[in-house]
Amino acid sequence: MSSSLPRPLAGLPIRRLTRDDLVPCADLCEDRGWPRDEHRWGLLLAAGTGFGIDDPDGKGLMATCVVTSYGPRMAAIGMLLVAGRYARQGVAQHLMRQVIESTGGAPLSLYATAPGRPLYEKLGFTAVGRAERMSGHFRPTAGPGSPDAGVHPGLGVRPGLTVRPASAGDVQAMLRLDGNAFGLDRTHLLTRLPAFADHLRVAEEGGELVGYAALWPSSGSHVVGPLVARDTATAKLLVSSLAGATDRPLRADIDARHEELLRWLGERGLRPESATTVMSIGEQQPGDWTQRFAPLSVATG
Secondary structure (H helix, E strand, O other): OOOOOOOOHHHOOOEEOOHHHHHHHHHHHHHOOOOOOHHHHHHHHHHOEEEEEEOOOOOOEEEEEEEEEEOEOOEEEEEEEEOHHHOOOOHHHHHHHHHHHHOOOOOEEEEEOOOOHHHHHHOOOEEEEEEEEEEEOOOOOOOOOOOOOOOOOOOOOOOOOEEEEOOHHHHHHHHHHHHHHHOOOOHHHHOOHHHHOOEEEEEEEOOEEEEEEEEEEEOOEEEEEEEEEOOHHHHHHHHHHHHOOOOOOEEEEEEOOOHHHHHHHHHOOOEEEEEEEEEEEOOOOOOOHHHEEEOOOOOOO
C-alpha cells in the first residue's frame, strides 16, 4: 500500500539537484525498475537542470525531473520519476507544474511512456511523434532470407562514404550538422560527448562530415545515441561501426518514421523493446527530422 503524504501536496518543497544527488537519483531509477545509470545522471545534471523532492521519511528522493534547455526555442523534459510508495498521489503532477513554470514559456518536448501519457495530456502536451526502442546483440550480417543477407552493411553503399573515430577537430562540423538536424544550439550537450561516450564516430563523404553517432554505457548494454546522419545509408554505417566496438547488447530509441533503419536493425538481431510517444507544448521541434535518427537519450530530446 502506498504511503500517505505527510503534508499538503502544495507544501512539498522542490529543490535543485546537484552531483551530490547522483546516488539517490540512481536509487530512485532502481526503485521504478529502470537502469541505475549514474553515468547518464552525471551528464543530465551537468548539461541540464535537475529538480527533486526529498522523501519526508528520509529515504532519499521522493521524485525527480530534469530539464535540458536549448534556449528560448525548446526545452526537453525527462527523468520524471516518483518513488513507488508515493505513486498515484499527485506528486508527478505537482512537480511537473513547477518544472513547466520554470521554463518561462519555452516550447517543451518529452518522450512519454504509455502510463505517463495521460498526465502529460492533462498538462497540455500533445502527441507529435513516436520512437521505437530497439535492443539486442547486433549481427554484422543480416538473417537468412533478408535481401542483403551475407553482405556487410556499408560495403558498396556509396563510394567515398567512410566512418572514423571523431577527433577534437570535428567538433565544429558536428555542431553545424547537429544544428541543421535539430534546429537548435546544443553546444552545451555535444561538447560533453567525448567524455561521456565510450566511442564517438563521424561519417565523411567527399571531405564533408555527413553524420555522427555516439555509444555510451547503460546497465550492461551500450546505447547508440545521438545518431545524426544525412541519410539512412550513413546511419547504417555509423551503427555498424559502433557495434563493432562492443560485445554488449545495443539499444537505440529510433524515430519511428525511419522505417528502413528499423527494418535493418531487426534483420541484424535487434528487437522492439518498447515504444514512447513524442509530445510537445508550443512549437514542434525545429530542424530536419530526416537527419535525426536517435536522440542521445529520451531524457534530452
